[in-house]
Amino acid sequence: xxxxxxxxxxxxxxxxxxxxxxxxxxxxxxxxxxxxxxxxxxxxxxxxxxxxxxxxxxxxxxxxxxxxxxxxxxxxxxxxxxxxxxxxxxxxxxxxxxxxxxxxxxxxxxxxxxxxxxxxxxxxxxxxxxxxxxxxxxxxxxxxxxxxxxxxxxxxxxxxxxxxxxxxxxxxxxxxxxxxxxxxxxxxxxxxxxxxxxxxxxxxxxxxxxxxxxxxxxxxxxxxxxxxxxxxxxxxxxxxxxxxxxxxxxxxxxxxxxxxxxxxxxxxxxxxxxxxxxxxxxxxxxxxxxxxxxxxxxxxxxxxxxxxxxxxxxxxxxxxx
Amino acid sequence: xxxxxxxxxxxxxxxxxxxxxxxxxxxxxxxxxxxxxxxxxxxxxxxxxxxxxxxxxxxxxxxxxxxxxxxxxxxxxxxxxxxxxxxxxxxxxxxxxxxxxxxxxxxxxxxxxxxxxxxxxxxxxxxxxxxxxxxxxxxxxxxxxxxxxxxxxxxxxxxxxxxxxxxxxxxxxxxxxxxxxxxxxxxxxxxxxxxxxxxxxxxxxxxxxxxxxxxxxxxxxxxxxxxxxxxxxxxxxxxxxxxxxxxxxxxxxxxxxxxxxxxxxxxxxxxxxxxxxxxxxxxxxxxxxxxxxxxxxxxxxxxxxxxxxxxxxxxxxxxxx
Amino acid sequence: xxxxxxxxxxxxxxxxxxxxxxxxxxxxxxxxxxxxxxxxxxxxxxxxxxxxxxxxxxxxxxxxxxxxxxxxxxxxxxxxxxxxxxxxxxxxxxxxxxxxxxxxxxxxxxxxxxxxxxxxxxxxxxxxxxxxxxxxxxxxxxxxxxxxxxxxxxxxxxxxxxxxxxxxxxxxxxxxxxxxxxxxxxxxxxxxxxxxxxxxxxxxxxxxxxxxxxxxxxxxxxxxxxxxxxxxxxxxxxxxxxxxxxxxxxxxxxxxxxxxxxxxxxxxxxxxxxxxxxxxxxxxxxxxxxxxxxxxxxxxxxxxxxxxxxxxxxxxxxxxx
Numbered sequence: 001x002x003x004x005x006x007x008x009x010x011x012x013x014x015x016x017x018x019x020x021x022x023x024x025x026x027x028x029x030x031x032x033x034x035x036x037x038x039x040x041x042x043x044x045x046x047x048x049x050x051x052x053x054x055x056x057x058x059x060x061x062x063x064x065x066x067x068x069x070x071x072x073x074x075x076x077x078x079x080x081x082x083x084x085x086x087x088x089x090x091x092x093x094x095x096x097x098x099x100x101x102x103x104x105x106x107x108x109x110x111x112x113x114x115x116x117x118x119x120x121x122x123x124x125x126x127x128x129x130x131x132x133x134x135x136x137x138x139x140x141x142x143x144x145x146x147x148x149x150x151x152x153x154x155x156x157x158x159x160x161x162x163x164x165x166x167x168x169x170x171x172x173x174x175x176x177x178x179x180x181x182x183x184x185x186x187x188x189x190x191x192x193x194x195x196x197x198x199x200x201x202x203x204x205x206x207x208x209x210x211x212x213x214x215x216x217x218x219x220x221x222x223x224x225x226x227x228x229x230x231x232x233x234x235x236x237x238x239x240x241x242x243x244x245x246x247x248x249x250x251x252x253x254x255x256x257x258x259x260x261x262x263x264x265x266x267x268x269x270x271x272x273x274x275x276x277x278x279x280x281x282x283x284x285x286x287x288x289x290x291x292x293x294x295x296x297x298x299x300x301x302x303x304x305x306x307x308x309x310x311x312x313x314x315x316x317x318x319x320x321x
Numbered sequence: 322x323x324x325x326x327x328x329x330x331x332x333x334x335x336x337x338x339x340x341x342x343x344x345x346x347x348x349x350x351x352x353x354x355x356x357x358x359x360x361x362x363x364x365x366x367x368x369x370x371x372x373x374x375x376x377x378x379x380x381x382x383x384x385x386x387x388x389x390x391x392x393x394x395x396x397x398x399x400x401x402x403x404x405x406x407x408x409x410x411x412x413x414x415x416x417x418x419x420x421x422x423x424x425x426x427x428x429x430x431x432x433x434x435x436x437x438x439x440x441x442x443x444x445x446x447x448x449x450x451x452x453x454x455x456x457x458x459x460x461x462x463x464x465x466x467x468x469x470x471x472x473x474x475x476x477x478x479x480x481x482x483x484x485x486x487x488x489x490x491x492x493x494x495x496x497x498x499x500x501x502x503x504x505x506x507x508x509x510x511x512x513x514x515x516x517x518x519x520x521x522x523x524x525x526x527x528x529x530x531x532x533x534x535x536x537x538x539x540x541x542x543x544x545x546x547x548x549x550x551x552x553x554x555x556x557x558x559x560x561x562x563x564x565x566x567x568x569x570x571x572x573x574x575x576x577x578x579x580x581x582x583x584x585x586x587x588x589x590x591x592x593x594x595x596x597x598x599x600x601x602x603x604x605x606x607x608x609x610x611x612x613x614x615x616x617x618x619x620x621x622x623x624x625x626x627x628x629x630x631x632x633x634x635x636x637x638x639x640x641x642x
Numbered sequence: 643x644x645x646x647x648x649x650x651x652x653x654x655x656x657x658x659x660x661x662x663x664x665x666x667x668x669x670x671x672x673x674x675x676x677x678x679x680x681x682x683x684x685x686x687x688x689x690x691x692x693x694x695x696x697x698x699x700x701x702x703x704x705x706x707x708x709x710x711x712x713x714x715x716x717x718x719x720x721x722x723x724x725x726x727x728x729x730x731x732x733x734x735x736x737x738x739x740x741x742x743x744x745x746x747x748x749x750x751x752x753x754x755x756x757x758x759x760x761x762x763x764x765x766x767x768x769x770x771x772x773x774x775x776x777x778x779x780x781x782x783x784x785x786x787x788x789x790x791x792x793x794x795x796x797x798x799x800x801x802x803x804x805x806x807x808x809x810x811x812x813x814x815x816x817x818x819x820x821x822x823x824x825x826x827x828x829x830x831x832x833x834x835x836x837x838x839x840x841x842x843x844x845x846x847x848x849x850x851x852x853x854x855x856x857x858x859x860x861x862x863x864x865x866x867x868x869x870x871x872x873x874x875x876x877x878x879x880x881x882x883x884x885x886x887x888x889x890x891x892x893x894x895x896x897x898x899x900x901x902x903x904x905x906x907x908x909x910x911x912x913x914x915x916x917x918x919x920x921x922x923x924x925x926x927x928x929x930x931x932x933x934x935x936x937x938x939x940x941x942x943x944x945x946x947x948x949x950x951x952x953x954x955x956x957x958x959x960x961x962x963x
Binding site: 052053054055081083085096097100103104105106107108109110 | 362363364365366367368386387390391393394397398596597598600617618620621623624
Binding site for chain 3: 041042044047066070076279
């Protein structure tokens with residue numbers, strides 16, 4: 001159903017809600033389109049007129065300055081007009097249903113909703129109910145998906161490894177609660193890596209995790225052995241000292257990425273993290289700032305990937321508007 | 322005095338503060354100008370350069386995401402630069418008088434204030450004291466006026482009924498506290514409808530309501546009989562269960578718009594509401610979403626009407642800048 | 643070190659962090675550049691394309707609507723894209739270090755940070771650690787510096803007095819806690835005024851104030867005698883009734899600027915204040931609104947000075963981009 005909802009009759013991207021249901025060709029098209037945008041942010045004039053006169057709404061039901069910023073920059077560099085609506089802090093939205101909020105914004109002739117919501121499925125729900133000319137991009141919904149994050153990760157991997165075939169990738173940390181991990185696993189498997197390992201204590205792994213096409217491991221040393229890519233997840237500190245997790249120092253000892261542990265991976269392995277990083281909790285500063293870290297490249301690539309998804313869903317690939 | 326303040330020596334609109342004092346010709350000019358803008362929001366490139374290089378300040382002393390959004394979109398589609406200032410949340414404004422705030426913004430060479438304020442008369446006060454080149458638009462002041470809302474309602478009525486002559490209009494709900502109703506009544510009478518009825522319990526009608534040129538009614542069935550237009554007002558929930566109002570269900574039973582009550586109006590009657598709607602309180606969902614509802618068209622028309630008022634007060638009608 | 647950090651190898655302005663270390667020629671260049679921008683805000687189209695396609699980040703760790711607004715307008719009138727980030731209210735920034743925040747924004751290919759921070763030295767710290775292509779402007783750091791405020795004051799003085807040579811300037815109020823006063827004193831002395839007097843109770847003067855090149859005075863009547871320029875400082879009300887200060891009325895009696903006290907200065911003396919003013923606390927309304935007051939001209943000049951500093955640090959003087 002995700003496939004059906006996300007694609008037009010001609011198989012073009014209409015909404016970008018989830019990696020689920022998208023095939024390798026389409027994910028590759030996103031990466032190729034992003035590549036064509038990657039240079040723009042380094043130009044003297046960082047703008048192209050592809051979405052001029054379009055209105056893009058950052059509809060954030062959950063506060064996230066970082067994610068909002070990357071979407072705002074992507075839209076601005078495409079020359080779109082951006083409207084930031086923070087429903088969490090909006091008094092007027094009280095008592096109005098989500099659907100009524102959407103209907104009202106539609107009536108203002110907006111063209112795109114970039115949706116962040118604490119509930120899984122919120123972006124799908126909006127895409128199912130919005131007007132036909134509007135595109136919806138999921139900027140993170142509950143514990144479900146964060147597909148633009150996954151695609152910027154894929155972009156970064158391809159940048160360094162050229163191909164996905166044959167790659168061994170380890171994802172380390174709180175898999176259970178991570179929408180980022182869920183989207184990454186789907187994208188990695190669709191793009192054809194040879195092995196996805198998830199490394200976490202039992203309490204932070206979903207019950208039937210093998211069915212996602214991954215190899216679960218509880219021992220980090222074994223897990224990192226010979227991998228090409230290490231993806232560290234952010235530890236949500238509010239989960240610390242709960243039933244899920246021991247102390248920060250205990251977590252770091254078992255699952256923190258240190259130089260010693262990094263040495264177990266391939267010599268040219270890259271280290272990734274969706275940010276913001278907790279130094280000394282899930283990753284040592286020397287690794288985060290080290291030569292194998294591509295964490296800041298992920299941020300740069302995030303702008304290009306979001307520009308790609310925005311233009312593709314709006315039917316503006318190749319400036320054919 | 323409102324007329325004197327709102328118009329230039331040549332009778333052109335300078336500020337838009339209130340319907341009071343504006344004649345039929347001028348209100349009609351606003352509607353005609355809005356009509357010329359109505360198509361722009363459906364263009365591929367939703368922008369005209371009429372106010373390029375102008376600085377429009379959304380000066381909101383009262384939070385209202387919805388109203389701020391419509392003015393921001395209207396300004397953006399006219400290519401103006403928008404500055405959002407939320408005085409309610411601004412720490413620096415503490416202790417500074419309203420006049421000093423205005424003087425400072427004037428000194429920054431802004432061109433327009435869109436003012437929302439909890440006190441009646443705030444927009445008038447600013448218009449009286451601001452620099453000659455600046456225009457002021459009232460985006461709602463206390464219980465006094467909300468003239469752009471009234472004009473988008475008139476636009477919507479004309480869209481469906483072609484003429485105002487001969488129309489019977491019913492306004493239902495909390496007339497006493499409603500700046501929207503006050504502005505609507507003035508506009509409807511100026512534009513020459515044949516009858517304006519206000520329908521509410523005694524506690525929610527002003528004391529000398531007949532002097533406003535309306536027929537007060539307490540019985541909704543009688544009130545809706547044969548009307549062409551039904552305007553439902555939003556019930557301010559904070560007034561519920563006070564001296565003014567019985568319970569929500571009791572209010573809905575007496576003054577909520579149901580399909581049965583709607584059947585008392587003319588068969589082609591339209592149903593309006595300024596939003597956001599309280600489903601099941603002042604209006605049944607089946608009516609709000611029904612074929613006679615034009616509630617979302619009101620929202621669309623709001624952008625066009627605000628573009629009209631912005632260009633007219635800035636002397637940019639017809640792109641003659 | 644400030645000089646070294648602020649200038650390129652060719653002696654051009656790279657960052658604008660402090661008046662310290664900048665020579666008379668460079669301050670004069672800022673004033674001359676600002677003069678070329680002063681007319682733009684009075685044009686029909688208040689925009690020049692000098693910074694089109696550049697991304698300027700208002701990075702405010704301390705809330706200040708007024709200062710943020712002037713920088714936003716300056717950037718907008720240079721056609722730059724502005725990103726407002728209010729770290730004080732940003733939940734996502736929790737736990738992320740200042741340096742990680744900067745690194746992430748750099749990775750998004752922004753071009754300038756306008757920094758406001760409660761800690762002295764924050765803007766310097768960012769300038770020291772940021773990427774080579776990024777410029778940093780200090781919009782106020784702790785009790786250290788507020789150099790754009792000082793330069794708009796210098797601009798206003800030159801506008802009225804033509805030359806700095808021979809001028810006597812009095813700064814009145816809480817010198818001890820004022821970053822504005824600190825920057826003003828440096829600028830006035832660098833530009834060659836003949837005398838800078840600071841007038842305040844002992845509790846509000848720094849310990850070794852004479853070493854800053856000023857004459858400290860506790861008696862306002864003696865201090866204002868024959869001066870050309872009077873700069874009143876804003877009294878931070880939260881310091882009132884503390885160990886530093888007597889009551890408001892007592893302060894006004896001793897150090898408030900009244901018409902009687904103003905009469906002690908030269909007949910053509912100008913009255914300045916960085917705003918927002920506390921009427922009846924540090925300045926009488928009749929003086930603030932009187933013919934010798936240039937307080938609102940300071941605000942206007944603030945836009946031009948910030949446009950100058952933005953283009954100079956970005957290497958865009960004279961549109962030579």
